[in-house]
Amino acid sequence: MESKKTGSVVVIGGGISGMLSALDLANSGFYVYLVEKGPSIGGVMAQLDKTFPTNDCAM
Amino acid sequence: MEYPQAVPLKYAINPDVCLKLTKDKCGTCETVCPADAIDYTMTEEVLTITAGSIILAPGFKPFDPSKFDNYQYANFANVVTSMEFERILSATGPTMGHVTTFPKLPAQPKKKKDKLLAQKRKDPKKIAWFQCVGSRDVNKCDNPYCSSVCCMYAVKEAIIAKEHAGKDLDCAIFFMDMRTPGKEFEKYYETAKHKHGINFIRSRVHSVTEDPETGDLLIQYVDEMGQIVKDTYDMIVLSVGLEISRETRDLAKKLDIDLTESGFAKTASFEPVTTSRDGIYVSGVFNNPKDIPESVLDASAAASAAGDALAEVRNTLTKEFPAVPETNVVGDRPNIGVFICDCGSNIAGVVDCPNVTEYAATLPYVTVAEETTYACSQDAQDKMVEIIKEKGLNRIVVAACTPKTHEPLFQETLKNAGLNKYLFEMTNIRNHNSWVHKNNPDIATDKAKDLVRMAVAKAALAQPLKEEKINVNASVMVVGGGLAGMTAARSLASQGYETHIIEKKDCLGGEALKLWKTAQGENVQQELDALIKEITSNDKIVVHTNTTLEGVDGFVGNFTSQLKTNGKTTALEHGVAVLATGAKALEPTEYSFGKDDRILRTLDLDRMFKENDPKLDTVQSAVFIQCVGSREPQRPYCSRVCCTHSVDNAIALKEKNPETDVFILYRDIRTYGERELLYKEAREKGVIFIRYDVENKPEVVVEKESLKITLTDHVLNKPVTIHADLLTLAAALVPRKDERLANFFKVPLNDEGFFVEKHAKLGPAEFATDGVFIAGSAHYPKPVNEAITQGRAAASRALTLLAKKDSLFTSGTIASVDVEKCSACGVCVSICPYNAPSFMAEGRFAGRADVNAVLCKGCGLCVASCRSGAIHLRGFDTNQILSQIFALDEVS
Numbered sequence: 042m043e044s045k046k047t048g049s050v051v052v053i054g055g056g057i058s059g060m061l062s063a064l065d066l067a068n069s070g071f072y073v074y075l076v077e078k079g080p081s082i083g084g085v086m087a088q089l090d091k092t093f094p095t096n097d098c099a100m
Numbered sequence: 101m102e103y104p105q106a107v108p109l110k111y112a113i114n115p116d117v118c119l120k121l122t123k124d125k126c127g128t129c130e131t132v133c134p135a136d137a138i139d140y141t142m143t144e145e146v147l148t149i150t151a152g153s154i155i156l157a158p159g160f161k162p163f164d165p166s167k168f169d170n171y172q173y174a175n176f177a178n179v180v181t182s183m184e185f186e187r188i189l190s191a192t193g194p195t196m197g198h199v200t201t202f203p204k205l206p207a208q209p210k211k212k213k214d215k216l217l218a219q220k221r222k223d224p225k226k227i228a229w230f231q232c233v234g235s236r237d238v239n240k241c242d243n244p245y246c247s248s249v250c251c252m253y254a255v256k257e258a259i260i261a262k263e264h265a266g267k268d269l270d271c272a273i274f275f276m277d278m279r280t281p282g283k284e285f286e287k288y289y290e291t292a293k294h295k296h297g298i299n300f301i302r303s304r305v306h307s308v309t310e311d312p313e314t315g316d317l318l319i320q321y322v323d324e325m326g327q328i329v330k331d332t333y334d335m336i337v338l339s340v341g342l343e344i345s346r347e348t349r350d351l352a353k354k355l356d357i358d359l360t361e362s363g364f365a366k367t368a369s370f371e372p373v374t375t376s377r378d379g380i381y382v383s384g385v386f387n388n389p390k391d392i393p394e395s396v397l398d399a400s401a402a403a404s405a406a407g408d409a410l411a412e413v414r415n416t417l418t419k420e421f422p423a424v425p426e427t428n429v430v431g432d433r434p435n436i437g438v439f440i441c442d443c444g445s446n447i448a449g450v451v452d453c454p455n456v457t458e459y460a461a462t463l464p465y466v467t468v469a470e471e472t473t474y475a476c477s478q479d480a481q482d483k484m485v486e487i488i489k490e491k492g493l494n495r496i497v498v499a500a501c502t503p504k505t506h507e508p509l510f511q512e513t514l515k516n517a518g519l520n521k522y523l524f525e526m527t528n529i530r531n532h533n534s535w536v537h538k539n540n541p542d543i544a545t546d547k548a549k550d551l552v553r554m555a556v557a558k559a560a561l562a563q564p565l566k567e568e569k570i571n572v573n574a575s576v577m578v579v580g581g582g583l584a585g586m587t588a589a590r591s592l593a594s595q596g597y598e599t600h601i602i603e604k605k606d607c608l609g610g611e612a613l614k615l616w617k618t619a620q621g622e623n624v625q626q627e628l629d630a631l632i633k634e635i636t637s638n639d640k641i642v643v644h645t646n647t648t649l650e651g652v653d654g655f656v657g658n659f660t661s662q663l664k665t666n667g668k669t670t671a672l673e674h675g676v677a678v679l680a681t682g683a684k685a686l687e688p689t690e691y692s693f694g695k696d697d698r699i700l701r702t703l704d705l706d707r708m709f710k711e712n713d714p715k716l717d718t719v720q721s722a723v724f725i726q727c728v729g730s731r732e733p734q735r736p737y738c739s740r741v742c743c744t745h746s747v748d749n750a751i752a753l754k755e756k757n758p759e760t761d762v763f764i765l766y767r768d769i770r771t772y773g774e775r776e777l778l779y780k781e782a783r784e785k786g787v788i789f790i791r792y793d794v795e796n797k798p799e800v801v802v803e804k805e806s807l808k809i810t811l812t813d814h815v816l817n818k819p820v821t822i823h824a825d826l827l828t829l830a831a832a833l834v835p836r837k838d839e840r841l842a843n844f845f846k847v848p849l850n851d852e853g854f855f856v857e858k859h860a861k862l863g864p865a866e867f868a869t870d871g872v873f874i875a876g877s878a879h880y881p882k883p884v885n886e887a888i889t890q891g892r893a894a895a896s897r898a899l900t901l902l903a904k905k906d907s908l909f910t911s912g913t914i915a916s917v918d919v920e921k922c923s924a925c926g927v928c929v930s931i932c933p934y935n936a937p938s939f940m941a942e943g944r945f946a947g948r949a950d951v952n953a954v955l956c957k958g959c960g961l962c963v964a965s966c967r968s969g970a971i972h973l974r975g976f977d978t979n980q981i982l983s984q985i986f987a988l989d990e991v992s
Contacts, residue, residue, distance in 0.1 A: 046409075047151055047410075048410055048413035048414060048415070050152060050407075053157060056157060062399040062400070065403035065900055072418055074151065082107055088187065090186050093256040095284075
């Protein structure tokens with residue numbers, strides 16, 4: 042017997058890649074649970090100063 | 101709070117060190133918190149969630165170099181990690197962006213002594229970066245892979261350090277191979293060398309000692325000429341690698357997914373974001389070391405893979421907020437509410453907020469002026485809705501931080517209160533005021549009043565604006581039937597969208613048809629066959645072979661493209677487009693290519709392997725030359741795939757016959773990520789790597805019995821000659837430089853001819869033109885797994901647009917023409933970068949200008965250039981701007 046699928050996704054990790062996965066899924070019709078162990082989302086990227094090769098501010 | 105930009109910006113208690121929680125002492129925070137937000141009794145809760153898919157994006161931890169006794173990170177104050185240096189460079193970091201050395205602190209620092217020592221901090225004159233700390237190293241640690249990002253971040257840190265500390269700062273980067281194989285990376289590296297004067301020294305430093313008096317760091321290394329060099333630096337930055345934490349490995353074990361030896365999730369090249377367990381996907385560094393744009397691509401790709409598996413239950417659990425009916429305020433007297441935000445102490449610490457609030461209440465049309473601690477907090481938002489309803493407010497002004505981040509939030513609040521979201525004005529009394537005038541609180545308070553007065557003057561004239569609905573055609577056009585294009589098409593079709601693949605050749609597959617195997621050893625042709633079969637048997641996908649694109653009209657949601665198949669032209673209507681036109685191998689003009697059939701390109705060698713050519717069994721001496729046409733002035737980029745490809749083929753030759761002499765002549769070996777393991781394997785199998793300089797390239801002489809290849813050996817510094825019977829040139833991957841296609845969709849090409857994406861970091865699979873997406877090597881050369889990842893990512897980005905079918909609107913702040921005043925001069929038509937204005941074809945005002953609301957981006961170029969004053973930018977109308985300027989002139 043095939044069990045019924047659930048239209049939601051759990052994303053583990055609230056860094057740049059987790060956040061964007063969650064956004065894409067939410068914007069395309071899925072319910073998303075974003076799970077992050079720390080007190081804030083943003084991950085390592087939020088702690089960087091600038092990003093290569095454009096020297097844009099990471100925030 | 102981890103750092104000032106943390107989201108949410110809230111304090112959290114660390115339960116491991118909190119005295120109240122560990123020893124039941126202290127408890128100060130509870131007594132001082134004015135919001136009563138501290139609750140020590142909260143405990144961990146276990147929630148059970150039912151979900152259809154899981155995406156793992158747990159990230160990495162920076163390698164901890166404490167255990168390396170030769171670099172003395174744990175003991176020398178001025179040996180720091182790259183992550184720490186990143187915080188030193190940051191304006192919100194511990195030194196506020198000032199690059200300083202750290203004084204040696206006594207074991208038990210006392211306050212006064214600290215202060216004295218702090219004065220001894222000095223601005224460094226010389227900083228060195230050590231590469232590959234915790235990467236490409238199996239002697240001191242167990243990380244045989246390359247972390248992929250450290251070369252670039254070290255270059256970046258050196259450039260930024262010089263920006264902060266002045267150009268006299270001496271920056272040196274000690275490296276083994278400089279790995280800059282990403283888009284625009286090579287140019288960045290060249291700029292660092294030639295424009296910023298950063299020294300690149302090819303050497304691994306043996307050890308660091310410290311001058312106990314001055315704290316200076318003494319290093320010793322062997323330079324390229326074999327000489328021992330001693331040097332002194334003020335600061336040493338260890339470019340630490342990316343590592344998978346114990347915690348993540350445990351999580352993987354719990355979830356029962358396979359990992360590589362180094363702890364990364366195991367994935368296949370043709371399903372690059374799918375773990376070994378059904379329904380669990382992986383994204384970011386846990387899926388091999390990678391930089392931000394690749395993590396962003398992974399994110400969208402994982403979303404696409406997770407979404408494809410759940411296609412039939414899409415939209416079953418999403419919830420929609422009930423829309424609040426909009427109150428009609430046209431013709432009503434302005435009734436303005438002003439909200440002044442303290443931003444904690446960010447604003448209130450400098451500006452006298454109660455005073456500004458009191459002042460705001462006296463301004464014309466203002467009926468409510470309120471001060472809030474955090475205007476963006478949920479409770480403040482709820483209260484705002486309540487006040488709007490209660491007092492019947494019809495214009496709102498918020499004086500707080502930047503509209504760039506917070507305007508959408510407040511506009512949402514207006515909508516919830518039944519107001520049109522354009523009846524809102526935000527003024528920035530933080531970034532533009534309290535932050536920059538923190539030493540002049542009186543002036544800052546006066547300036548805040550000026551800003552509020554101006555905002556009120558503008559808001560009083562605000563009118564509700566309408567957003568036009570955009571109809572989205574639910575079909576997709578994919579240009580290019582290679583790996584990336586097919587992957588995007590497959591994903592979009594599985595979500596139920598009719599997808600058309602346009603391929604100019606007579607079959608699908610693209611350049612991948614020429615590949616033998618992937619870096620992970622998968623047989624490309626088998627996998628490719630399966631994918632092509634999937635595509636051709638999918639009834640949602642229409643494949644147009646022998647077809648070229650002749651023209652494109654329209655805009656996001658409503659494109660019409662002209663397709664030409666065997667001389668016959670047809671029109672295709674589609675809502676979005678994916679460009680995946682790929683790249684091709686360069687036809688080399690050097691190393692005697694084309695003059696002898698023993699001289700091949702990488703793909704020719706692949707064909708021999710594919711066909712199991714018996715000639716390969718008799719090869720006695722094979723040479724590979726890297727960077728043929730890449731990383732040269734006329735093509736200043738790295739082709740990314742060639743190092744791994746040659747190393748892989750070299751191993752295959754050695755496996756065929758261990759007696760074959762195999763040489764790889766290279767400039768830097770760029771086997772990034774776990775591809776480094778192949779490089780290691782090749783060396784273990786006896787492949788000989790010889791480095792050459794671009795100024796001193798190998799010379800190839802075709803002789804009857806062998807190919808004579810001469811170059812200078814970098815270790816011996818003497819010329820060596822190799823007699824080979826097979827020479828493979830790792831030819832550059834060159835873009836198709838399709839200017840016509842770029843023009844059709846108004847998307848840019850870079851100097852080399854690769855398409856330029858929307859944002860180098862955050863928008864790598866889409867264009868600035870709405871509704872147009874990019875995948876594969878047309879963006880930048882990439883191997884199989886990365887082309888597939890980007891194909892999936894483009895599909896995911898396109899899906900978010902297609903899914904908005906009924907809720908895609910234009911912006912309200914767009915240009916509109918007062919036709920009575922229009923003199924039909926045509927300046928707006930010619931000046932607009934988005935082709936939004938055009939001459940009306942018919943009706944009473946035929947010949948005069950009209951602005952297409954969907955194409956208009958609200959930039960204001962046409963408004964400023966209109967000589968008749970006929971064009972207005974809604975929401976930024978002339979009378980609003982003028983009243984703001986006049987308000988500035990009034991004295992508070």
